[in-house]
Every structure is written in C-alpha cells, then in structure tokens.
Amino acid sequence: xxxxxxxxxxxxxxxxxxxxxxxxxxxLCFVIALPLGWLARRYxxxxxxxxxxxxxxxxxxxxxxxxxxxxxxxTGLLSPVNVIxxxxxxxxxxxxxxxxxxxxxVDADVRQSxxxxxxxxxxxxxxxxxxxxxxxxxxxxxxxxxxxVSLVTVGAVVGVQxxxxxxxDGFQRGxxxxxxxxxxxxxxxxxxxDGALVLAGRVLMPxxxxxxxxxxxxxxxxxxx
Amino acid sequence: MNLFAxxxxxxxxxxxxxxxxxxxxxxxxHLLFTLVTLVIASAIAIPLGYLIGHTxxxxxxxxxxxxxxxxxPTLGLLTLVALWVGIGVxxxxxxxxxxxxxxxxxxxxxxxxxxxxxxxDAARAVGMSELxxxxxxxxxxxxPLLIGGLRSATLQVIAxxxxxxxxxxxxxxRYLFSGLKNxxxxxxxxxxxxxxxLALVLExxxxxxxxxxxxxxxxxxxxxxxxxxxxxxxxANLPERSTAIR
Numbered sequence: 385x386x387x388x389x390x391x392x393x394x395x396x397x398x399x400x401x402x403x404x405x406x407x408x409x410x411x412l413c414f415v416i417a418l419p420l421g422w423l424a425r426r427y428x429x430x431x432x433x434x435x436x437x438x439x440x441x442x443x444x445x446x447x448x449x450x451x452x453x454x455x456x457x458x459t460g461l462l463s464p465v466n467v468i469x470x471x472x473x474x475x476x477x478x479x480x481x482x483x484x485x486x487x488x489x490v491d492a493d494v495r496q497s498x499x500x501x502x503x504x505x506x507x508x509x510x511x512x513x514x515x516x517x518x519x520x521x522x523x524x525x526x527x528x529x530x531x532x533v534s535l536v537t538v539g540a541v542v543g544v545q546x547x548x549x550x551x552x553d554g555f556q557r558g559x560x561x562x563x564x565x566x567x568x569x570x571x572x573x574x575x576x577x578d579g580a581l582v583l584a585g586r587v588l589m590p591x592x593x594x595x596x597x598x599x600x601x602x603x604x605x606x607x608x609x
Numbered sequence: 610m611n612l613f614a615x616x617x618x619x620x621x622x623x624x625x626x627x628x629x630x631x632x633x634x635x636x637x638x639h640l641l642f643t644l645v646t647l648v649i650a651s652a653i654a655i656p657l658g659y660l661i662g663h664t665x666x667x668x669x670x671x672x673x674x675x676x677x678x679x680x681x682p683t684l685g686l687l688t689l690v691a692l693w694v695g696i697g698v699x700x701x702x703x704x705x706x707x708x709x710x711x712x713x714x715x716x717x718x719x720x721x722x723x724x725x726x727x728x729x730d731a732a733r734a735v736g737m738s739e740l741x742x743x744x745x746x747x748x749x750x751x752x753p754l755l756i757g758g759l760r761s762a763t764l765q766v767i768a769x770x771x772x773x774x775x776x777x778x779x780x781x782x783r784y785l786f787s788g789l790k791n792x793x794x795x796x797x798x799x800x801x802x803x804x805x806x807l808a809l810v811l812e813x814x815x816x817x818x819x820x821x822x823x824x825x826x827x828x829x830x831x832x833x834x835x836x837x838x839x840x841x842x843x844x845a846n847l848p849e850r851s852t853a854i855r
Contacts, residue, residue, distance in 0.1 A: 439816075440809060440812065444805050445768030445804055447772055447801075448785065448800070449805070451785055452802065455612040461794070534683075538682075538772065541775055550685075551684045552684075555692060560692055560693075567685040567686070571680045574680050
C-alpha cells in the first residue's frame, strides 16, 4: 500500500498510456468489422472465406503476433503501433462473426417488410438491420473491450508502456504491490469501459430497456466479479 | 521480405537442432506443458461444470467467477505468482491452470444446458438413474460444446505458454525473449512463426475433432423433428463469447 501511495503518479501515467493503446483498436475493429460482417452474411462464398480467416486470425497468439507485425508492416519492434494493429486484428476477428450473426438474427419478415415499404438496401441496413442487431453487437463489443484492455498489457514485455509495465517492473524489482496495483487498475479500467459501453447501449437502444432487469443484474455481476 | 527469409534460415539452421535450445525439444516442452495444464484444468473444471449443468445450481456463481477470471491480464497473474513461488515452472502451471479453467467450465455446463429438457425428462421417464442420464445422455450430447471449451482453453494456454518464458525457461517463448535480449530479430521472428504455426495446427485439429464428436444420429443438419439436436454444433463456438462478460 505504501508503494501505491508513493507511486500514484506512475500508476496514473501508465493508465493513460493504457487507454491510448486500448481505445483505437476498440473503435477501429468495430468500424472495419461492420462491412466485413455484412459481406460475410450477404454471400455464401464470402461467408466461408471471411469467417474462416477470422477464425484463424483469432487463433494466432498475441505475443508472437506483436513480434511478427514489424516484419509485415515495417514498423519498429518497440513501436506502440504493433500493439494497436495486433489488437485491432483480434477485435476484427471476433466482431466479424458477431456482426454476421447479429444481422442474421434480424427476422426475415422484418427485412422484407422494410423493403416493401420502400427502404433501399443501404437505408434498410442503417435504419432497420443495424439497430435491430444492436444488442448482439453490443454483447460482442463488450467482449472486445475487456479482452483488449487485458491484452494491451502483453506489449509491456517488448517495452511498449502500459499498465503491463507495472507487471514487468514489479517482477524484475520484486515489488508485489506494484503487480497487484497493475492488476487492480487493469481490471478496473476494463469494467469502467464495459460500463460505459452498456450505458451507451441503453441510450442508443432505448427499446431494449424493457428487458433491462436482466441487463442490470449482469452489470451487478460484473462489478461483483 | 528479407526479414522472413532470415527467420526461415534461423528455423532451418542445424545449430538450432542440438543442445538444450533445440527446436524439437522446445516444441515438445511447449506441448507437454500445454497438455499437463489442460489435464489439471480439466480435472477441476469438467466435474464441476457437469455438476453445475446437471443440477442447475451454482450457475451464476460459476458465470461470475469465470467472467472475473477472464478480465485478469495473464501477464499480471504470471508475474505475481512467480514472485510468490519463485522463478521456475510452478508459476506458469498455476497461472495457466487458472486461465484454462473458465472456458472448460463454461463448455461443460453450457453443453448440458443446451440439451433439450424434454430429452432429459424422457431419459428419466424410461427409468434411467441420474448417473445414467449424465453418462449416457448429457455427456455425449454436451460433448461438442465441451470440445469447444477445450479448444479455446488450448489456444489460450498455447499462447500464454509463450509468455510463460518470461518467468521460466520453458517452451518456445524462450526464443522470443532471448532474441529480444540479444537483439536477434531472426530468432524472435523464427520463434514467433513456430508458435503461430503450432497454434494454427492445433486449431485445425480441434476443428476436425469438433466435427467428429457430434454423436451419431445428432447431425448439425438434422430436420425439424429432432428438436434442438443441431444446436450444439452450431453454437459450438459460443460459450466463450457469451459467458465472457456476464
């Protein structure tokens, strides 16, 4: 505890580093996975290719990927870009399937009704299919947020600073409190971002609030965990 | 791609096939470590998951703990346990077992839950004992989801076993860290490629296993008369995703 109190500045600085590394992958993977997921649902051939590629990508371990990326995209080994790109790829791998499943969950009757009352494919996607698959997308993004925040720490072993640096530094110097502080802050940050996402979901999808009872208990479980 | 060429050269270099750092030895170590971790985790998680799935009790507790465990960064757990028990293989075993439990547990109990209640009731009605229901009905029908859980646990352990080299001289991760220390990018890249290939091969093997463990008569393409028999194989990849946060 003394260590924590004496190093609040350090913890705060690493937390900011962590946020800077976590947010771009979270936003980017959603933006990229949306069209890919749509494409995966739309055609049988693209479905096979995209979902298989996503599955394989998701199977690639994170640390080796961070080592391999510099050779592929030409960044320096210590560049934070590697961590951001790697986590964006994981997010895409997970979300492509979720987007495709989410769009699939929209009732075919609803889709046809929308076309019947005059929606174009484009506006039907944005105004009917996307909002209706919202709850599924939200569930997927919650997984992305928590796993991204947790995986950012891996970058610390190659020297990309984040809350993970508290683990490597604490380990090398034998300071238990530093590692525990890192653990607590990382989990706390994940829960905070997750909570923000749930809140955004309620604001953006007011029609899901009727079933808010179950959602609320889920949120309580997360906090308790 | 000069960098990849040098990494391939490193992988093929005969010097890397002798002594304590021989690639086959490291590969075997990595696999053995993964296997032992999975066996320990399974021995804990499968009976517990079956108990939860069969009785329906303790589900929210299981969901909560596995959700919480998943949010914990591996590296933090690994370094913390390493500080407690000292440098060596014990820390990776402990940390990785903890990580492997949630997906296996989820696979075990969601496998039971996915079974149509009418099927279980029918088994009870024809006079099966509870133990027989578990052994002859629930375990086979829940197998695809359990394999799905084992699959994500395996991938996670293979990946994290690489990280384990940070606190113990074990497995293929060693190349990544010694390469990093000696500024030898060919070694880092070569080691990384080996780990990625290993993960992809295992992923492929599991995909095949998952296709073949669906019990006879319960095909994914079953007609409407077979109830939800098709569900396990379709949602086989879901336990991880759907329970990760709850």
